[in-house]
Structure formats: C-alpha cells, structure tokens
Amino acid sequence: MKKIIISLIASALTLASYAQIGQGDTTLNSADRIILSNSKITLGGYAQIDYNQALNNNGTNKNGKMDVHRMVFLTGYKFSDNVSFVTELELEHVKEVYVEQAFVNWRLNDYMNFRGGLMLVPMGIVNEYHEPVTYNGIERPNLDKYIIPSTWREMGAGFSGTIAELNLRYQAYIMNGFSSFDGSAKFSGKSALRGGRQKGAESTFSNLNYTSKIEYYGISKLKVGVSGYFGKSQSTLYNNVGDENFESATADSSVVGLSMVSLDARYKNKGFEARAQYVLGNISNTTQYNTMLGTNLGSSIQGYYIEAGYDVLRLFPLKTDKRLVVFGRYENYDTHNKVEKEMTKNESYNRTDVTLGLTFHIASGVALKADFQQFKKEEAGSSISNQVNFGIGVWF
Amino acid sequence: MKKLIYFSFCFILFAFVKTDRVEKKTDKILLKTFKEIDFTKQAVSFSSKNKDEKWYKIVEKSTNKILGFAETTSAIGRFDKFDFLVLYNSDKTINKVRVLIYREDHGGEIGSKRWLKQFEGKSIDHLNTLNKDVDGISGATLSCNAITKEIKNSIIRVQKIE
Numbered sequence: 001m002k003k004i005i006i007s008l009i010a011s012a013l014t015l016a017s018y019a020q021i022g023q024g025d026t027t028l029n030s031a032d033r034i035i036l037s038n039s040k041i042t043l044g045g046y047a048q049i050d051y052n053q054a055l056n057n058n059g060t061n062k063n064g065k066m067d068v069h070r071m072v073f074l075t076g077y078k079f080s081d082n083v084s085f086v087t088e089l090e091l092e093h094v095k096e097v098y099v100e101q102a103f104v105n106w107r108l109n110d111y112m113n114f115r116g117g118l119m120l121v122p123m124g125i126v127n128e129y130h131e132p133v134t135y136n137g138i139e140r141p142n143l144d145k146y147i148i149p150s151t152w153r154e155m156g157a158g159f160s161g162t163i164a165e166l167n168l169r170y171q172a173y174i175m176n177g178f179s180s181f182d183g184s185a186k187f188s189g190k191s192a193l194r195g196g197r198q199k200g201a202e203s204t205f206s207n208l209n210y211t212s213k214i215e216y217y218g219i220s221k222l223k224v225g226v227s228g229y230f231g232k233s234q235s236t237l238y239n240n241v242g243d244e245n246f247e248s249a250t251a252d253s254s255v256v257g258l259s260m261v262s263l264d265a266r267y268k269n270k271g272f273e274a275r276a277q278y279v280l281g282n283i284s285n286t287t288q289y290n291t292m293l294g295t296n297l298g299s300s301i302q303g304y305y306i307e308a309g310y311d312v313l314r315l316f317p318l319k320t321d322k323r324l325v326v327f328g329r330y331e332n333y334d335t336h337n338k339v340e341k342e343m344t345k346n347e348s349y350n351r352t353d354v355t356l357g358l359t360f361h362i363a364s365g366v367a368l369k370a371d372f373q374q375f376k377k378e379e380a381g382s383s384i385s386n387q388v389n390f391g392i393g394v395w396f
Numbered sequence: 397m398k399k400l401i402y403f404s405f406c407f408i409l410f411a412f413v414k415t416d417r418v419e420k421k422t423d424k425i426l427l428k429t430f431k432e433i434d435f436t437k438q439a440v441s442f443s444s445k446n447k448d449e450k451w452y453k454i455v456e457k458s459t460n461k462i463l464g465f466a467e468t469t470s471a472i473g474r475f476d477k478f479d480f481l482v483l484y485n486s487d488k489t490i491n492k493v494r495v496l497i498y499r500e501d502h503g504g505e506i507g508s509k510r511w512l513k514q515f516e517g518k519s520i521d522h523l524n525t526l527n528k529d530v531d532g533i534s535g536a537t538l539s540c541n542a543i544t545k546e547i548k549n550s551i552i553r554v555q556k557i558e
Contacts (some may be wrong), residue, residue: 042475076475082499086475107499115501129535162504164495169504215535217505223534266534275534321527364527364541 044074046395048132050139055386068094069391082107098199100151110164115173116157118200122171122213123227124148124262124277132393133367136309136327136359139389142351143303143333147279148262149194155203156211167218177209180233180289181254187233187289189296190349192281192335193258196233207232207255221269229260253292257284271311273325278304280337287340298349299340303333309359323361330354334378350378357389367393418479421496422468425481426454429491435463440557446470448479451557462486465554468496471546473539476500480543482515482550489519493547503539520551 048069054062072090079085088100103117120128126135126144130151135141144150158173178196179186182204186196198204209231217223237251260281267274281301290297309327313320334350357371369391376384426437433456440451448470454463465484470477479496493515495507505511514530522529526548532540 042472044474074475078476084476084500105501110497113501125535134535134537160501162498162507164504164507164509167505167508167510171501217508217533218510220510221531223505268531268534270531319524 040078042074042076042078044076044396045072046074046131046133047071047393048138049392051390052138053388053390055388057383057385072100100153102200112159112161114157115160118153118155119173119175121152121154121175121211121229122173123152123211123229123260124150124279125225125264125266125275126150127152131395132369132391133361133365133395136307136325136369137329137355137357137371137373137389138369138391139373141277141305141307141329141331141355142353143277143279143305143331146191146194146335146351147281147301147303147333148260149192149197152197153199154209155198155200155205156209167216169215169217170213172212173210175209175211175231176203176205176234177207177231177258178233179204179235180256181235181237181293183236185289185293185295187256187295187297189298189336189346192298192301193283198234204234204236206234206238209258221267223266225262225264227260227262227264229258232257250292253285253288256286256289256297258282271314271323272309273311273327274306274308276304276306287342290340290343296336296339296343296346298334298336298338298345300338301333301335302337303331305329305331321364323359325359325361326357327359328354328356346379348377348379348382352376352378365395369393418468418496421494422466422481425483425492425494426466429483430454430463433463434458437466440465442553442557448477451553453557464491465557467550467554469546469550471539471542473498473500473503473506473536473542475502478506478539478543480546482547482554484554487519488551488554489517490515490547490551492516493543495543503533503536505533505536506539506543508533515547518547518551520555523548523551 050067050069051064053064056062070090070092072088075087077085084105086105087102090098090100092098099118101118101120103115103119106114108114122128124144126140127148127150140150154175154177156173156175160171162169178193179198180196187193188195211229213225213227215223215225233255235251235254237254241248241251258281262277262279264277265275283297283299286297286299307327307329309325311323311325313322313324332352336345336349339345354374355371357369360368362368371389373387374384435454435456438453438455440453442451446469450468452466454466456463464486467482468479470479476499478498481494481496483491485491493512498504498507511533518526527544530544
C-alpha cells in the first residue's frame with residue numbers, strides 16, 4: 001500500500017516540476033461559449049473522481065475506494081434576453097441519478113432576478129459553490145456534509161440579485177424544507193438533518209421554510225456572507241387530519257423546528273487564499289420527536305472550519321497560469337452540540353478533522369488533488385483514523 | 397397564506413422596473429469620462445464572430461484628435477452572457493472597464509468597480525501575465541476568467557485600429 005502512495009506522491013511532484021513547460025493560454029474558451037449562447041443553449045459540467053485510502057490502523061488492512069463520485073451536466077437555455085432555464089443533472093457514484101438544480105431565472109432589472117424551481121439553499125460556501133475545482137481537498141469539508149447537508153437543495157421561489165453600488169449580493173427564497181417523517185424517522189443524531197433532504201423528488205410539503213443569504217464584497221480581496229434558514233420540517237402525517245384531534249398532535253410530534261445561521265469569509269490575495277465558516281443550527285421539539293420515533297437527534301448542531309493555502313508556483317519566476325496550492329484545513333463539527341436534558345450527549349458525534357494537501361490547477365477548470373486527512377472523535381477511548389485521498393476535479 | 401400574498405405583491409411591484417440598454421449605458425460612461433470635451437463616437441467596422449462586439453473611436457470634435465477607443469462586447473459567465481465596455485486611452489492602454497448588463501444570478505460581483513480597476517493601465521505589454529495579475533473573486537470564477545480572457549482578446553484587437 002505504502003509503495004502505491006509513495007509512487008503517486010512522486011509522480012505528483014514530477015508533474016509539478018513540469019508545470020513550467022506547458023505555457024500558453026489556459027483560460028476558458030469563452031468565444032466558443034458565446035457562439036453556443038447565441039444559439040440559446042449553454043452546456044457545461046463538472047466531475048469529481050476520487051481515490052480514498054484509509055490507512056492501516058492497529059494492524060488491520062483497509063481496502064481503498066475508487067469512485068466517480070459525481071459527474072454533473074449543466075444545461076442552460078435562454079428563452080429571451082432576460083429569461084433562462086438552468087439545470088444540473090447529476091450522476092452520483094455512477095449509478096444514482098439526481099436533478100441537482102432546475103429553475104427558471106427571470107431577470108427583472110439590474111438589481112433583481114426572480115427564481116423558481118429546484119434550487120440550492122444558500123447556506124455556507126460549498127453548498128452553493130460546489131464545483132470541485134473551486135475548493136481544496138478531494139472531499140468537501142465534512143462540516144458541509146453533517147451540519148450543512150450539501151448538496152442541499154429544495155423546491156421554492158424567490159428573489160436574488162446584485163446591488164453593485166453597495167457591493168452586495170442577496171438571495172431570499174421561500175422553500176419546501178426537510179422531511180422529518182415519511183413513515184420512518186428521517187433525522188438522526190449522527191448525521192442530523194442530512195437524511196431529511198427531499199431533493200425535489202415528489203417532496204412532501206406541509207410547512208413553509210425561509211432562507212436568505214447576503215454577501216458583501218466591498219472590501220478588496222475579501223468576501224463575507226451571512227446565511228439564515230428558518231422553518232419547520234415536513235411530515236406525511238399532516239395529510240388528511242383535522243385541526244384539533246389526536247392525529248394532529250401526533251403529526252406535531254413528527255416535525256421539528258429549525259433555525260440555522262452561518263457566517264463565512266473567503267480571502268484571496270495573489271497566491272494566498274483562505275476561507276472560514278461557522279454554522280449553528282437550533283432544532284426545537286426534539287424531545288417529542290425522539291420519544292415518538294426512538295431517535296437521538298440533538299437540539300443544537302454546530303461546526304466551523306478554517307482553511308489557508310498558498311500557490312507555491314508563485315515562489316518561482318515561472319511564466320505559467322498553473323497553480324499548485326498547498327493547503328491545510330482544520331474543522332470541528334458536532335451534531336450533538338446540545339441535547340435535551342433527558343438525553344446524554346454522544347461525544348463520538350463531536351468530530352475534528354485535519355486535512356493537509358495539494359491542489360494542482362493544471363488548467364483553469366482542471367485540478368489534480370492529493371491530501372492527507374486525520375479524523376478524531378471527542379469520545380473517550382476512540383482511536384484516531386487517517387486517510388489519504390487522490391482525486392481529479394473538472395469544471396467546464 | 398398571507399405571506400404568500402405579500403410575496404406575490406412585492407414581486408409584481410419589482411417586475412416592471414426597467415433599466416438601461418448597452419448603448420445608452422456606454423454613452424453615459426463616455427460622457428462622464430470626457431466630461432469637459434466635446435466629442436463624437438464613431439463606429440469602426442470590425443468583423444467578429446461575436447455579434448455583440450462593437451468598436452468605436454472617440455474623437456474630439458474641434459480638433460479631430462483621437463481621445464480613445466471603446467469596445468462593447470459580451471462574454472459568458474456560467475450560463476448567460478454579460479455585456480461590458482472596454483475603454484482605451486489614445487495610446488491603447490485601458491482607461492476603464494465597466495460591466496454594462498449582467499444577466500445571470502451568479503458572478504455579478506465582477507461588476508464591482510474596485511475589482512475592475514485592476515485592468516486600468518493595462519496594455520499589450522501585460523498580455524502574458526494578465527491572468528496572474530488579476531485576482532479572482534471567490535464564487536465568481538467563471539465570470540472573472542471570461543472577462544479577463546475577453547479583455548486579452550480586446551487588447552490584441554485594439555492594436556489593429558488606426
């Protein structure tokens with residue numbers, strides 16, 4: 001196993017040293033895209049291809065995993081100057097098909113767009129900007145998996161736009177939310193809300209949810225964002241019940257209230273880049289929910305990460321558009337940040353990950369990635385596990 | 397239900413506010429840039445694959461002296477095109493770049509004047525390093541790349557104008 005890893009690292013380094021050879025223009029061919037656009041159709045896509053290798057722990061061998069994790073086809077059609085339809089069709093792990101986005105965008109004026117359909121919840125960084133070449137590391141941050149359940153998308157409608165004069169971008173939508181019950185419990189203590197994503201597939205709708213994000217980019221090289229999500233989960237038990245009877249009380253126990261806020265910041269200056277994100281989610285009615293369904297959902301979930309990277313090719317006088325980013329990320333996330341008093345916290349849900357790695361942008365839109373990850377659980381006596389990952393990210 | 401009604405009302409209110417078109421916006425910017433001077437904008441014929449690409453010479457009326465060159469053209473962000481203006485000084489260095497109409501939702505940050513300032517003063521001498529000189533904007537990668545690429549093309553083309 002070690003041999004394979006060493007030779008992969010060696011070949012990555014060799015590639016890096018050849019970086020100076022390839023010159024020329026590596027930016028997107030936007031002229032070609034214009035022609036496509038004049039014909040009203042825009043095509044694009046992205047892909048994430050992984051090799052995950054858990055490292056030998058206590059003498060037990062671990063098999064690696066090779067996965068075409070996701071491959072997404074983007075199609076946009078423009079009906080008029082201001083009306084377009086945007087879709088992302090996703091193949092996950094080769095065999096699962098999802099519609100990741102499908103919405104109509106109607107540009108009302110310079111400041112405002114109306115959007116409706118299946119849309120991304122604008123929470124944190126990676127949920128919205130999830131193309132593999134836009135973030136470091138083979139896998140998305142785990143904070144953006146367990147606390148923010150990326151790719152988190154729901155059906156809804158609302159407004160978005162940019163107010164250039166104020167350097168603000170905003171989004172505000174009403175949406176259908178998580179399903180908490182559809183015959184069985186959808187939430188759990190370990191992965192919190194992740195199991196409740198409805199993804200626009202015949203989704204149950206019983207409560208309106210609201211979400212909004214404001215991003216400010218008025219400070220040079222920095223972008224900061226504040227997101228919020230408020231509402232109640234959906235439950236199939238609300239179907240065909242009267243207002244004031246026993247069934248309605250049962251239905252009320254099968255839903256939870258959710259309010260989540262997130263702060264994020266991204267900084268880019270020459271070769272240096274950094275990002276940070278903090279998320280806090282409060283979940284109400286968990287006592288009733290857990291009692292009724294025998295689960296262990298926490299009443300508060302929380303996490304943060306900080307990440308910094310530097311393009312080391314900047315240190316050499318190369319005439320290249322390639323970038324070799326060395327980065328490190330520290331994240332902590334806890335799906336049992338708080339629990340109702342009848343329950344005890346499961347400390348194995350309080351996790352800390354450290355990721356160190358390389359992102360080699362060989363062309364704008366293609367990145368070769370390698371990283372090392374260490375996972376630690378707060379629980380007493382739990383062992384630390386290590387993993388190396390190699391991957392390819394593509395975006396066009 | 398009430399909330400839905402409020403929502404629809406706001407929507408109707410904003411749906412019919414219209415903003416300007418490419419040429420109107422260009423003229424406005426030119427007037428602001430050459431405010432003390434009486435100038436005309438003369439179209440230059442230029443064959444291009446992109447039907448949005450238009451070139452102009454900015455000429456002082458009294459002396460017939462060339463004040464600069466202007467190009468309005470479009471590039472594609474993620475899904476949709478956006479229109480922008482590249483204004484050159486008479487020595488073919490960039491005076492300013494302005495995004496005129498940005499249609500799609502993602503990447504509108506490139507309209508920031510502070511960000512576009514990075515292109516000011518650039519000329520054919522900076523062609524090779526332009527990509528690296530320009531700092532990207534997080535979350536607007538495609539639009540940043542697209543406008544930078546088109547500005548590079550623009551710098552090459554402006555050389556051909558007499």
